[in-house]
Amino acid sequence: MNDSSLIADRFYAATRAGLPVDFLNLLSNLLRHPSVVGAEHSFFRVLQRELEERGATVTWYEGLLVAQRGNAERLFLSAHIDRHGLICTGPNEFQYAAFVAGARSDLLGNSVDEQLMRKIVDRFSGEQVYAYEPWSGAYRGKGAIREAHICEFRNNLIFTLEGMDHLVAGTPVAFLDNLRVTDEALIGQLDNVLTAAVLVYLFELGFEGTAFFTAQEEAGKSWRYLLEWFRRFGGSTNQLIVVDTSPFPTFEAASQQQLVLRNQDANAGFSAPLTRVLAGLCAELGVVTQYKDEYVKQNNQELKNKGLDPMSLGSTEMGRIIKASNGLVDGTTLQIPTSGYHTMSETAPLAAVAAFIEVLKRLSCGPQTDKA
Numbered sequence: 001m002n003d004s005s006l007i008a009d010r011f012y013a014a015t016r017a018g019l020p021v022d023f024l025n026l027l028s029n030l031l032r033h034p035s036v037v038g039a040e041h042s043f044f045r046v047l048q049r050e051l052e053e054r055g056a057t058v059t060w061y062e063g064l065l066v067a068q069r070g071n072a073e074r075l076f077l078s079a080h081i082d083r084h085g086l087i088c089t090g091p092n093e094f095q096y097a098a099f100v101a102g103a104r105s106d107l108l109g110n111s112v113d114e115q116l117m118r119k120i121v122d123r124f125s126g127e128q129v130y131a132y133e134p135w136s137g138a139y140r141g142k143g144a145i146r147e148a149h150i151c152e153f154r155n156n157l158i159f160t161l162e163g164m165d166h167l168v169a170g171t172p173v174a175f176l177d178n179l180r181v182t183d184e185a186l187i188g189q190l191d192n193v194l195t196a197a198v199l200v201y202l203f204e205l206g207f208e209g210t211a212f213f214t215a216q217e218e219a220g221k222s223w224r225y226l227l228e229w230f231r232r233f234g235g236s237t238n239q240l241i242v243v244d245t246s247p248f249p250t251f252e253a254a255s256q257q258q259l260v261l262r263n264q265d266a267n268a269g270f271s272a273p274l275t276r277v278l279a280g281l282c283a284e285l286g287v288v289t290q291y292k293d294e295y296v297k298q299n300n301q302e303l304k305n306k307g308l309d310p311m312s313l314g315s316t317e318m319g320r321i322i323k324a325s326n327g328l329v330d331g332t333t334l335q336i337p338t339s340g341y342h343t344m345s346e347t348a349p350l351a352a353v354a355a356f357i358e359v360l361k362r363l364s365c366g367p368q369t370d371k372a
Contacts (some may be wrong), residue, residue: 011024011025011181012113013181013182013183013184013350014181016198018236018350018351018354019130019320019354019357020357022204023198023201023357024179024181024198024199026200026201027194028178028179030043030046030047030050030193030196030197030200031179031189031193032177033046034080034083034085034130034137034172034174035082035083036083036084036085036097036134036173036218037084037085037101037194037215037216037217038082038097038098038100038101038172038215039045039087039097040081040215040216041080041135042133042135042137043137044060044065044081044213044215045136045137046190047065047081047200047213048060048065048215049068049334051200051203051211054200054203054217056068056073056203056211057339057343061225061228062225063214063221063224064213064214064215064225064226064228065081065212065213066210066211066212066213067199067210067211067212067213068209068210068211068226069143069207069209070208070209070333071209073235074208074209074358075208075209075241075325075363075364076209076212076238076240076241076249077199077202077210077211077240077241077360077364078211078213078215078226078242078243079192079195079196079198079199079212079213079242079243079244080211080213080214080215080216080218080244081192081193081213081214082190082214082215082216082219082222083175083192083193084096084097084175084189084218084342085129085174085175086161086172086173087101087171087172088131088167088169088170088171089169090169091161092161092164092165093158093160094158094160094161094173095156095157095158095194096157096159097157097172098218098219099156099157099219099222101116101216101219102219102220102221111294119198123125123342123343124145124148124159125145125146125147125173125174127145127189127344128142128144128175128176129143129144129145129161129173129174129175129176130142130143130173130174130176131140131143131167131171131173131174132172132174134170134243140165140167140171141163141167142162142163142176143162143164144163145160145161145162145163146161146162151287155260157277161173177189177344181194184255184302184349184350185251185347185349186350187345187348188346189245189341189345189346190245190338190346191245191338191341191346192244194348194353195244195335195336196213198356198357199243199360201357202364205361205365207365208230208364208365209364212226213299214226214317217273217317220315222317223320223321223324226240226317226321226329227321227324227325227328227329230325230328230329233330234329236328237327237330237333237368238327238329238330238331239271239274239322240318240329240331241278241332241334242316242317242318242331242332242333243315243356244316244334244335244336244339245335245336245341246260246347247339247342248337248338248339250339251339251347253337254339254347254349254352255291255349255351255352256288257290258288258336258349258351258352258355259277259282259288259289259290259334259352259355260286260291260333260334260335260336260339260355261275261277261279261289261290261291261332261334261335262293262316262318262335263291263294264313264319265293265307265313265316265319266312266313266319267315267322267324268320268322269322270322270330270331270332270333271330271332274330274331278359278363281363282355282363283358286351286354287355287358287359290337292314293337294313295314295345296311296313313340316333318332318333334359334360335351336348336353336356337352338351
């Protein structure tokens, strides 16, 4: 059996669901390259190679990689590329990288919510990890998470690792991961390498437009890099579609829809005309959608009836840039529903991933879409 047959056999269930083997191979490869929040440079190098091999012109900026081909203003898509991990902050001391990158500590009066820390503290016990040099991606050793605790003096989350006492402060530590495929889903640390891989794959299909790959979204900073680019190179108005995963409490809940749209998040209202374009395209293709803000509001009513605290509408990259741009940038989101959010077993239904690729392929590689 040749290599291509082995790959096809490994991804048999996924290919039956409509996922191309070339895409699955690309995703599997990207998932093995680290991209810890605040230490994404080495992953940008990997993306640059993959994109240029597919005919894209690639430009680097601080916190942002821009890939373009053909009519660059035809369509603007954006995906963040950072994933959760740890950062060495002292001798045999490690902290959650997103908290460090976001400068979230009591020193600045912007401490991490205690409820969030308690939610994370036991999430990664026993996970295998490896360290790398942030610019080149060079391997710096492997180990495992022994335990995590909340430091009462710094009100921050501290991790203890095995086999990592040789590392110096500033070294990123990624979770060891591989793509797993079942009859129903893709599984791994998918946020947000999954949708970033789709944007790379679109260039293989003939994409014309601009694709952005942003750093430090998990630290709440990525929108700044995007807005800076649009202020320098954008038109008087710019329409952007941000792609990502969207969390649901269970796999069954995530499977109730194939794709997730939004009218708004906690920061701003999204472009209604562009959202209607996506909704219409989904309807044309027979793709089942859910509006996440409506889902949250409905759940909040049920929580209110039970006397429980409401859920937040969420704070997205799209909402942040709309709020801060004063009309320069507008847009909407398209998301893949998942369960197990921000864990090593985030799970995306195969049907959702296939629908996501099909909608973006039709949008970006088909006839020009009228700008809303």
